[in-house]
Amino acid sequence: MIISFEGIDGSGKSTQAQRLMARLSRLEKEIMYVREPGGTVVSERIRDLLLDPGLTIFPFAEMLLFSAARAQLVQEKIKPFHARGGIVVCDRFFDSTVAYQGGGRAVADTDWLEEFQRTVTAGVWPDKTVLVDVTVDVASQRLASRFGDHQTADRMEQAGPEFFERVRSTYLRLAEQDPTRYLVVDGSQSEDAVEAQIWDDFSTLL
Ligand code: Z5A
Numbered sequence: 001m002i003i004s005f006e007g008i009d010g011s012g013k014s015t016q017a018q019r020l021m022a023r024l025s026r027l028e029k030e031i032m033y034v035r036e037p038g039g040t041v042v043s044e045r046i047r048d049l050l051l052d053p054g055l056t057i058f059p060f061a062e063m064l065l066f067s068a069a070r071a072q073l074v075q076e077k078i079k080p081f082h083a084r085g086g087i088v089v090c091d092r093f094f095d096s097t098v099a100y101q102g103g104g105r106a107v108a109d110t111d112w113l114e115e116f117q118r119t120v121t122a123g124v125w126p127d128k129t130v131l132v133d134v135t136v137d138v139a140s141q142r143l144a145s146r147f148g149d150h151q152t153a154d155r156m157e158q159a160g161p162e163f164f165e166r167v168r169s170t171y172l173r174l175a176e177q178d179p180t181r182y183l184v185v186d187g188s189q190s191e192d193a194v195e196a197q198i199w200d201d202f203s204t205l206l
Pocket of ligand 1: 007008009010011012013014015016035036037066067092093094096097098100101142143146156157187188189190191192194
């Protein structure tokens with residue numbers, strides 16, 4: 001089984017992916033957590049390029065780099081683990097490319113991008129995608145307190161609020177188009193409340 005977590009930066013999706021991992025580990029299931037971009041030596045190097053605020057990367061090249069990092073992660077880690085019956089928790093997967101590069105950067109039509117991702121992932125597709133949805137205001141308030149802890153914005157985080165509005169509305173449209181795969185949760189609730197809602201849905205899936 002593959003479950004992916006999506007949302008704009010600061011939505012709380014990584015917190016929830018980790019909380020789901022903690023719940024699953026209590027069930028003694030074979031579980032693996034991966035984050036995108038990253039998760040393999042090659043994909044982590046691509047991540048460094050993608051997030052480097054000192055680099056100018058053209059939008060189409062950016063889309064191909066995210067896709068290259070994903071293709072490596074799928075072949076090296078996700079596919080073999082999934083084939084053995086393990087549960088994979090993905091902190092972002094291909095929907096991020098459709099929302100950020102398709103919706104946010106407008107590099108290509110989102111339907112074409114989604115089709116292209118079938119080739120990138122060799123058909124590996126999530127059984128469930130949790131969209132942790134918050135407004136851009138809520139997300140930026142959360143990130144502002146993180147930057148207060150001496151962290152600086154990476155290359156992707158430097159995009160303006162209009163960019164993140166486009167990403168968010170693309171995610172919401174994707175969820176509307178595929179209500180069976182997508183679970184949309186209101187990420188402005190408490191961490192416990194969001195976790196309970198996700199677990200409710202996930203235990204039905206299990
Ligand atoms: N990207 C892309 O463009 N295309 C792609 O194909 C892929 C990615 C795969 C990766 O950055 C960037 O690449 C990302 C998308 C783009 N860019 N942006 N912008 P990353 O891996 O460094 O980070 P991220 O995945 O975007 O987010 P994150 O740092 O993991 O944050 P998060 O998952 O959104 O949120 P969080 O870390 O769980 O929580 C953020 C803060 O809020 C934290 O202080 C929490 O304690 C707090 N929090 C969490 N939940 C709550 C609730 N419920 N209430 C209050 N506070 C909360």
